[in-house]
Amino acid sequence: MRVARTPARARAIVRAWRAEGDSIGFVPTMGALHAGHRSLLERARRDCDRVVASIFVNPLQFGPREDLARYPRPIGADLAVLRAEKVDLLYVPFERTMYPPGFETRVAVPRTSAPMEGERRPGHFEGVATVVAKLLGAIEPDRLYLGRKDAQQAVVLRRMVADLDCGVRVVVCPTVREPDGLALSSRNAYMTADERAWAPHLYAALREAASRLRARGMSPRAAEAWLRRRLAAGPGRLDYARAVDAETLGPPARGRPILLALAYHLGRVRLIDNVLATERRAKGGARR
Amino acid sequence: MRVARTPARARAIVRAWRAEGDSIGFVPTMGALHAGHRSLLERARRDCDRVVASIFVNPLQFGPREDLARYPRPIGADLAVLRAEKVDLLYVPFERTMYPPGFETRVAVPRTSAPMEGERRPGHFEGVATVVAKLLGAIEPDRLYLGRKDAQQAVVLRRMVADLDCGVRVVVCPTVREPDGLALSSRNAYMTADERAWAPHLYAALREAASRLRARGMSPRAAEAWLRRRLAAGPGRLDYARAVDAETLGPPARGRPILLALAYHLGRVRLIDNVLATERRAKGGARR
Numbered sequence: 112m113r114v115a116r117t118p119a120r121a122r123a124i125v126r127a128w129r130a131e132g133d134s135i136g137f138v139p140t141m142g143a144l145h146a147g148h149r150s151l152l153e154r155a156r157r158d159c160d161r162v163v164a165s166i167f168v169n170p171l172q173f174g175p176r177e178d179l180a181r182y183p184r185p186i187g188a189d190l191a192v193l194r195a196e197k198v199d200l201l202y203v204p205f206e207r208t209m210y211p212p213g214f215e216t217r218v219a220v221p222r223t224s225a226p227m228e229g230e231r232r233p234g235h236f237e238g239v240a241t242v243v244a245k246l247l248g249a250i251e252p253d254r255l256y257l258g259r260k261d262a263q264q265a266v267v268l269r270r271m272v273a274d275l276d277c278g279v280r281v282v283v284c285p286t287v288r289e290p291d292g293l294a295l296s297s298r299n300a301y302m303t304a305d306e307r308a309w310a311p312h313l314y315a316a317l318r319e320a321a322s323r324l325r326a327r328g329m330s331p332r333a334a335e336a337w338l339r340r341r342l343a344a345g346p347g348r349l350d351y352a353r354a355v356d357a358e359t360l361g362p363p364a365r366g367r368p369i370l371l372a373l374a375y376h377l378g379r380v381r382l383i384d385n386v387l388a389t390e391r392r393a394k395g396g397a398r399r
Numbered sequence: 400m401r402v403a404r405t406p407a408r409a410r411a412i413v414r415a416w417r418a419e420g421d422s423i424g425f426v427p428t429m430g431a432l433h434a435g436h437r438s439l440l441e442r443a444r445r446d447c448d449r450v451v452a453s454i455f456v457n458p459l460q461f462g463p464r465e466d467l468a469r470y471p472r473p474i475g476a477d478l479a480v481l482r483a484e485k486v487d488l489l490y491v492p493f494e495r496t497m498y499p500p501g502f503e504t505r506v507a508v509p510r511t512s513a514p515m516e517g518e519r520r521p522g523h524f525e526g527v528a529t530v531v532a533k534l535l536g537a538i539e540p541d542r543l544y545l546g547r548k549d550a551q552q553a554v555v556l557r558r559m560v561a562d563l564d565c566g567v568r569v570v571v572c573p574t575v576r577e578p579d580g581l582a583l584s585s586r587n588a589y590m591t592a593d594e595r596a597w598a599p600h601l602y603a604a605l606r607e608a609a610s611r612l613r614a615r616g617m618s619p620r621a622a623e624a625w626l627r628r629r630l631a632a633g634p635g636r637l638d639y640a641r642a643v644d645a646e647t648l649g650p651p652a653r654g655r656p657i658l659l660a661l662a663y664h665l666g667r668v669r670l671i672d673n674v675l676a677t678e679r680r681a682k683g684g685a686r687r
């Protein structure tokens with residue numbers, strides 16, 4: 112596995128591969144790699160001749176009261192994962208390389224960034240879009256692999272990549288879960304045993320809401336209210352529960368996929384999760 | 400000369416050249432090509448194996464009261480110029496290709512966009528940065544050629560290209576002028592004969608202010624005031640006259656290049672022009 116610490120070095124390595132006709136798959140991460148990341152690397156390995164991963168804990172996407180300082184950085188374990196997954200190039204830039212004095216450019220995707228996570232984390236998606244624009248500038252991949260767990264992030268980045276003519280195909284891979292249904296996250300390690308035992312209720316509630324949307328003709332608004340009621344008695348605090356159009360994050364259009372998404376404060380962790388569903392059509396129930 | 404109307408087509412053509420080892424020079428334009436554009440194309444022709452030009456009158460960089468509708472679009476004459484300059488590829492996207500329904504991404508370079516043109520034309524540089532990010536995404540050139548005439552635009556784009564790791568070298572070429580000193584501009588055609596006869600006073604005033612900065616120890620602030628007085632008696636209205644650090648557009652640092660820039664309303668035209676100068680150092684006059 113080769114390692115690059117500057118965009119110029121990463122670009123030189125990737126362009127040499129491209130000159131040989133190789134296709135390039137790219138998996139951006141903040142490290143603390145788990146089976147969710149591994150599933151992205153494995154998909155990239157199947158699709159592409161060369162797999163590039165990046166590790167960069169991006170300060171631009173953390174709010175002032177968020178967990179930038181204590182975000183896990185197990186670089187030794189991460190390197191072992193990347194080697195096991197046969198990654199060809201790891202791009203791990205220095206913070207001062209990414210944001211030198213005088214850095215000022217921002218990439219904003221204002222409409223799809225606005226609801227849900229965007230309401231709770233001002234500036235978060237601007238930080239995500241800016242760093243991913245930089246990473247794509249350095250790597251110039253053919254395909255970008257993202258996890259469905261961060262569903263809004265995938266929508267924002269798909270929009271950015273199309274709008275800025277990046278020429279990258281965005282591949283969104285299924286959320287990887289523990290056997291009891293909890294979505295994998297680098298932040299799961301912060302939970303107590305009791306919190307961890309309760310946490311699968313979030314996915315169970317999302318699945319039941321999706322089933323009510325599909326099978327029983329429940330409206331998106333009613334599904335949101337149902338989720339709020341269902342989770343009101345839990346040990347933490349529901350941040351939001353939303354049913355939105357899966358592509359635009361706006362009001363759901365009849366017959367198109369709906370994203371059911373929530374965020375929940377459990378002890379000192381904020382968990383997010385989501386499922387895709389399709390509302391039953393009003394007349395006769397046929398699906399498009 | 401080949402012509403592409405979509406980013407995918409342009410990218411495919413350029414990548415095939417790159418696979419053969421060719422270097423790529425890129426000259427973005429809004430058409431209405433004059434000798435200033437030709438000087439950029441000629442410089443790109445000397446530096447690079449392949450020259451790509453674009454023509455796109457970018458609605459995102461025009462304000463609501465600006466001249467988008469009447470901006471000249473002499474496509475036949477432009478094609479003749481591009482062929483004469485041996486351009487390899489013309490990228491001339493449709494507006495609906497550049498900004499389809501749902502388009503929402505913006506690239507902002509807020510600090511260097513703020514003064515001078517940015518104060519007078521809110522959103523202008525955001526429109527410029529966004530469209531150039533798109534053009535660079537489609538073309539992926541090695542070098543980007545810009546004219547010194549739009550000095551602030553060159554500073555903003557140099558900053559954006561560095562910040563987003565575009566891997567493009569920005570080459571800023573000297574302003575091309577009429578024999579009497581007037582900077583070439585597609586908008587010069589809007590002037591009456593009397594306005595055209597007076598217009599060279601702008602460049603003459605800038606040159607004299609630069610000479611006072613260099614040779615007589617005049618401060619940047621005093622040079623701005625001198626320009627305001629000098630142009631107060633003209634037939635139009637001075638919009639601004641500024642002496643700023645040529646790289647940051649902030650307060651001039653002693654011994655570093657200073658950009659003297661102005662905008663002037665003359666009849667229904669708004670003219671901009673600038674010169675580079677270096678302030679004489681306070682102690683002994685030595686230059687760094």
